[in-house]
Amino acid sequence: MEMDMTQYLDVFLEESKEHLDSLNQCLLKLEKDTGNVAALDEIFRAAHSLKGMSSTMGFDDLADLTHHMENILSDLKKGVLKVSSHVVDILFQCFDRIQIIIDQIETIGSGDMDNRDLIELLENIKTGRNEVIALREEELPVEPVINKTSNQSLAFNQYDITVLKEAVSRNYKIYNIKITVDPTCLMKSVRAFMVFKAIEEDGEIFKSIPPAQDLDEGNFEKDFEIFAITKATSDQLRTRLSSISEISIEQLEEININSINVIPNSREMSNVASGDQYSAGNNSSNHQAPKLKQTVRVDVDRLDKLMNLVGELVMHKGRLEQIGLNHSLNELNETIEQIDRISTDLQSVVMKVRMVPIEQVFNRFPRMVRDLARDLKKDVNFIIEGKETELDRTVIDEIGDPLVHLLRNAIDHGLELPQERVKQGKTPQGTVMLKARHEGNYVYIEVEDDGRGVDTEQVLAKALEKGMITSYAAEQYSREEAMNLLFSPGFSTAENITDVSGRGVGLDVVKTKIEALSGEISITSKLGLGTCFRIKLPLTLAIIQALMVSVRNEIYAIPLSSVDETTMITTKDIKMVQHQEVIMLRGNVLALYRLGDLLNIPGETTAEEMYVVIVRKAERQIGLVVDSLIGQQEIVIKSLGRLLAGIPGIAGAIVAGDGNVRLILDITTLF
Amino acid sequence: MKGEIKAKAQVSSNQESVQVVAFNLGNQEYAVDILNVQEINRLLPITRVPRTENFIEGVVNLRGNIIPIINLHKKFELQATGEDEDKRIIFFQFDDLKVGIIVDEVSEVLNLSKEDIEEKDNLCASQNAPHVKGVARVNDRLLILLDILKILEP
Numbered sequence: 174m175e176m177d178m179t180q181y182l183d184v185f186l187e188e189s190k191e192h193l194d195s196l197n198q199c200l201l202k203l204e205k206d207t208g209n210v211a212a213l214d215e216i217f218r219a220a221h222s223l224k225g226m227s228s229t230m231g232f233d234d235l236a237d238l239t240h241h242m243e244n245i246l247s248d249l250k251k252g253v254l255k256v257s258s259h260v261v262d263i264l265f266q267c268f269d270r271i272q273i274i275i276d277q278i279e280t281i282g283s284g285d286m287d288n289r290d291l292i293e294l295l296e297n298i299k300t301g302r303n304e305v306i307a308l309r310e311e312e313l314p315v316e317p318v319i320n321k322t323s324n325q326s327l328a329f330n331q332y333d334i335t336v337l338k339e340a341v342s343r344n345y346k347i348y349n350i351k352i353t354v355d356p357t358c359l360m361k362s363v364r365a366f367m368v369f370k371a372i373e374e375d376g377e378i379f380k381s382i383p384p385a386q387d388l389d390e391g392n393f394e395k396d397f398e399i400f401a402i403t404k405a406t407s408d409q410l411r412t413r414l415s416s417i418s419e420i421s422i423e424q425l426e427e428i429n430i431n432s433i434n435v436i437p438n439s440r441e442m443s444n445v446a447s448g449d450q451y452s453a454g455n456n457s458s459n460h461q462a463p464k465l466k467q468t469v470r471v472d473v474d475r476l477d478k479l480m481n482l483v484g485e486l487v488m489h490k491g492r493l494e495q496i497g498l499n500h501s502l503n504e505l506n507e508t509i510e511q512i513d514r515i516s517t518d519l520q521s522v523v524m525k526v527r528m529v530p531i532e533q534v535f536n537r538f539p540r541m542v543r544d545l546a547r548d549l550k551k552d553v554n555f556i557i558e559g560k561e562t563e564l565d566r567t568v569i570d571e572i573g574d575p576l577v578h579l580l581r582n583a584i585d586h587g588l589e590l591p592q593e594r595v596k597q598g599k600t601p602q603g604t605v606m607l608k609a610r611h612e613g614n615y616v617y618i619e620v621e622d623d624g625r626g627v628d629t630e631q632v633l634a635k636a637l638e639k640g641m642i643t644s645y646a647a648e649q650y651s652r653e654e655a656m657n658l659l660f661s662p663g664f665s666t667a668e669n670i671t672d673v674s675g676r677g678v679g680l681d682v683v684k685t686k687i688e689a690l691s692g693e694i695s696i697t698s699k700l701g702l703g704t705c706f707r708i709k710l711p712l713t714l715a716i717i718q719a720l721m722v723s724v725r726n727e728i729y730a731i732p733l734s735s736v737d738e739t740t741m742i743t744t745k746d747i748k749m750v751q752h753q754e755v756i757m758l759r760g761n762v763l764a765l766y767r768l769g770d771l772l773n774i775p776g777e778t779t780a781e782e783m784y785v786v787i788v789r790k791a792e793r794q795i796g797l798v799v800d801s802l803i804g805q806q807e808i809v810i811k812s813l814g815r816l817l818a819g820i821p822g823i824a825g826a827i828v829a830g831d832g833n834v835r836l837i838l839d840i841t842t843l844f
Numbered sequence: 845m846k847g848e849i850k851a852k853a854q855v856s857s858n859q860e861s862v863q864v865v866a867f868n869l870g871n872q873e874y875a876v877d878i879l880n881v882q883e884i885n886r887l888l889p890i891t892r893v894p895r896t897e898n899f900i901e902g903v904v905n906l907r908g909n910i911i912p913i914i915n916l917h918k919k920f921e922l923q924a925t926g927e928d929e930d931k932r933i934i935f936f937q938f939d940d941l942k943v944g945i946i947v948d949e950v951s952e953v954l955n956l957s958k959e960d961i962e963e964k965d966n967l968c969a970s971q972n973a974p975h976v977k978g979v980a981r982v983n984d985r986l987l988i989l990l991d992i993l994k995i996l997e998p
Binding site: 773811835 | 889891892893894895896900902903904905907908909910911912940941942943996
């Protein structure tokens, strides 16, 4: 089962281009100043991110190349290897290759590329065989160029070769046929079609130059070339083809499978065989470019400005409505109605532009987890919760990498092998949970596993060994403090450097990134029972659902996430228990608080009937008395600014549709 | 932007003068340095913010930005005078802080020369509050120069 990754492809492409840019820039810096540690760190991180992203997306060749690059970079960082022009050259070649792969992914959707040449170079650096590099550098194909000339005709990629070998092993023959169509021929496409027909009587057209679609549409000069897989002999083919008029056979020869060159970039080639007959039903032979979503990256500041302007528009529309009421001009009022509709739509569109469900990030994980689990021979039950939670676009873009790190950690370090789990009386299948939810002013994302947990003894020993702490300090560390060492730069408990995790770039990168989003990350762990990483992100611009209520002359928004239900009561329902107003709700006693009194709202409530909003504060239900319920609304939280920060009970403000400011209640600090 | 403001300040100090916005609060005239004034608006709908100090009148929506409004009448214990029609909100922009104050009337923009300004060290104690920068004498008028940031300090 191939997962549909196309919707994440554009994100991947954009991000990888950014990483590539920074790789190139920093390597240039490093080349000028070989002692530039910051540049080296940045290259390392960018390469690491690129590796993570590409393996998430299943572009294994790219991941493999970056992995080998990372080995070298790691040596440079440690000082085992000196930054020399050799190394820099080769790294630049790698970056160029990555560029080619990314371009190829963008154009034909396939990241397949044979990077053995570069990987060999990288390996050679590691083993110090520089002479070999010098020799080989000359003949390096920096960019595999494919011409349309005939000597390029035997160009296949790795996958094609596999298919062909499979065919040969089943006693099929492979022919390379070149056909020239008579220049006077009016319907070239028909001739091409007839050629195809003739061959497909008992065989398949495996490839054609130009691609079959172009041949069908007549988009070719006068000659074309095909590769056929058939059981027919060359004479049989020749006879059949000669019966077609207006064409001549330039060449018809059987190909020896072993003489075929592998050309990694087979952009000019088109695979027309269904493939099923020869391959194991792999549909990737379909080279149609995936439909990319058309996106434009916009500076978030501009979106902010746009949103503010729309808010202003809505406010003035409100004034216009007032004027309309005063003058009762039909035409004016009709126009105002139109403006009303448009501005409402505009407002909701602009608000939503910034918000993206976290699903977009989460959905690319199951595949990664599966592959990872298989590679590490672990049995993982991967559970995702709350993927509909909406997050600011800026956060979504940034949160992917840290989560990849955490999930990898959970699977690689956290979960034990099935046998080990059974020994400890656990189920052989480990569980990894990825949860997201809104809570108060924050979004929480948790990565939880039921694996072996953090062994703080081991952590301390490691930190000691790395000279990060003194032995005296080690004795003083509490369990929490010891666990927090995991977030220190350069710390990794993994014994082996694997492709998966453990190079010491893991958790400190995660922490830096989360803090850059003004979030927090914490870890809780029980030895033998599991580990939970909790990321807390501020909800500065998140859209939430809120219940709008009015009390006397004021209107407040209560986040729906803290509302359990609402009910209507009369003064007779209120009882006094020890100077505390309470009501009975389905047998439960609920403490009642009047919002008007809590917030000193001027005026008096005299109505017999009132509404109670049942809110939840730390698992306790409390009744909040309001005058009336206005309705449910999607709101964008805005900060009250530095001057008014931290008022208990107030989480922020919104600009309501009428342009007025309304305050959002923070239930956890209201009482 | 900052360079620009500095440059302007430089110019004004060269000419030994400072541009101020003059306004009325109660029966007293005040003035603030124009460099921090972002704009002057008519009264906007103000939303009361509970659980704050009493001189915080509330917040307004200024083109999508939520800005706190200070009521200097309450802060200085003055009686509001004049018509609502004349009342204005002066919006200030400091580095990372935007704030507005309600005034009874904005009278004019004045160029004060340094000689007109009496530094607060020379003033009598009753006027020597931290938020007063000094007093300016223009013809027979007395203007109290305010430091808005100092007013906001607790």
